[in-house]
Amino acid sequence: MIVRIAVLSSLVLLLAVGTAPGQGNQDWRSSPPTQGQGQPAAAQSGQPIVRQPQGQAVPVPMQPTWWPLPARDQQYLEQVLNIWEQHGDRIQVFETKFVLHRYAPDLATNSPTPVLQSEDKGILKYQKPDRGLYEIQGKQPEKWICDGKSYFQYHFGETKQIVQEVLPPAMQGGKALAEGPVPFVFGAKADRLKELYWIRPLLPTPSGKDDELWLEAWPRTQKGAADFRYVVIILSTKDMRPIAIERHASDGQNRTLPDGRVVMIGASHERFLFYDTVINPQNPLRILEGDPFKPRVERGWKIVVAQPPTDRPPARQAGQQSGRR
Numbered sequence: 001m002i003v004r005i006a007v008l009s010s011l012v013l014l015l016a017v018g019t020a021p022g023q024g025n026q027d028w029r030s031s032p033p034t035q036g037q038g039q040p041a042a043a044q045s046g047q048p049i050v051r052q053p054q055g056q057a058v059p060v061p062m063q064p065t066w067w068p069l070p071a072r073d074q075q076y077l078e079q080v081l082n083i084w085e086q087h088g089d090r091i092q093v094f095e096t097k098f099v100l101h102r103y104a105p106d107l108a109t110n111s112p113t114p115v116l117q118s119e120d121k122g123i124l125k126y127q128k129p130d131r132g133l134y135e136i137q138g139k140q141p142e143k144w145i146c147d148g149k150s151y152f153q154y155h156f157g158e159t160k161q162i163v164q165e166v167l168p169p170a171m172q173g174g175k176a177l178a179e180g181p182v183p184f185v186f187g188a189k190a191d192r193l194k195e196l197y198w199i200r201p202l203l204p205t206p207s208g209k210d211d212e213l214w215l216e217a218w219p220r221t222q223k224g225a226a227d228f229r230y231v232v233i234i235l236s237t238k239d240m241r242p243i244a245i246e247r248h249a250s251d252g253q254n255r256t257l258p259d260g261r262v263v264m265i266g267a268s269h270e271r272f273l274f275y276d277t278v279i280n281p282q283n284p285l286r287i288l289e290g291d292p293f294k295p296r297v298e299r300g301w302k303i304v305v306a307q308p309p310t311d312r313p314p315a316r317q318a319g320q321q322s323g324r325r
Contacts, residue, residue, distance in 0.1 A: 061225045064218050067198050077201055080213065081190035087240050095125045096242075096277040100136065104268045114269065130172075131293040145295050148172060152295040152303070160301045196220055202232075213237050225250065245272045 069077065099121055103114035122136035129148070136142040143154040149172055155161045193199065202214035213235045219225045232246040248269040290296075297303060 061218075061220050061222060064198050064200075066200055069200055073201060073203070076203075077199060077215075078190070080201065080215065081193060081199070084240065085190050090280075091126075091128065092280050093127045094277065094279045095123065095281070096274045097121070097123050098275070099273045101271045101273070102268065103271065117268075125292050127293065133292050145293055147293045162295050162297065162301060162303045163306050164295075164303050165306045193217075196224065207234075211237050212243060213240075241277060242274050244274065246270065 068074070099119065101119055102117045104117050105113065106115050118140075120136045120138055120140070122134065122142075125133040130146060131148050132144075132146045134142070134144050141154075141156050145152040149167055151165045151167065153163045153165070155163060197217040197220055199215060199217045202216055205212050205214045207214075215233045215235070216230060217233070218230045219228065227250075229248045229250040231248065233242070234244040234246075235242055246269055295303065
């Protein structure tokens with residue numbers, strides 16, 4: 001089963017941090033640096049692999065070759081993270097639609113150019129402190145809900161089960177969604193983000209657009225490195241509204257290209273493109289729509305309470321079991 005809920009719950013919170021109402025169209029930047037350090041991450045070496053006694057391969061965090069940042073870039077990054085933190089404090093409720101593209105390079109030709117594997121549409125919803133919903137509809141549906149006390153994972157197919165995983169007390173009260181492997185979270189502090197990640201602004205932006213802000217983050221912890229190689233966040237410079245998020249996996253192999261660049265061949269990645277985002281809605285009729293964070297047991301479905309794993313502390317496993325059904 002693919003570990004997925006924790007990643008997606010962190011995605012919900014990442015959106016909440018990166019979006020704030022009432023910011024106007026002012027470009028908040030003050031003389032951003034213009035050094036040409038916006039090279040694609042594929043030009044950096046991947047994480048080394050070590051073997052645990054059981055023989056399981058575990059990626060080890062490795063400091064990127066672009067670290068430490070030049071002084072001016074570091075000052076610019078501090079400004080970005082501090083503003084992001086301030087915006088996150090204002091978010092209570094948000095909803096957004098998205099298109100999810102999944103890519104993988106062509107192993108047959110050893111080309112690092114990604115190939116589109118699938119395209120899905122879905123929705124994300126969040127309510128402070130830790131109520132979340134993620135849903136994809138279509139041929140391969142996915143859905144999970146967090147009500148702050150439990151995770152509910154929908155298993156589609158013949159079984160039609162909603163697997164409930166009760167969160168331990170230590171994971172309740174705002175921590176359930178904040179403990180994912182990509183904790184650019186709602187209310188996250190800039191200092192904490194810098195403890196968990198090597199972060200840099202990509203300047204100039206790979207897209208060449210002046211109204212976009214690109215950040216790239218590499219995990220400093222082994223837990224983070226096991227979940228992803230790096231993540232790219234694309235924001236609007238006018239209001240910090242999220243445009244896209246890319247999550248690159250650690251499942252490839254390094255190859256040296258003729259020009260000397262080292263790329264990871266076979267590594268998959270996902271790209272979320274967001275639209276129709278609504279922040280702190282004031283619609284009084286929303287109450288008639290029902291509670292989106294309460295699972296509805298429709299005919300033919302049943303809720304099954306999952307037993308906590310016995311080989312690991314429950315708090316480390318909370319909300320991390322998921323997969324495509």
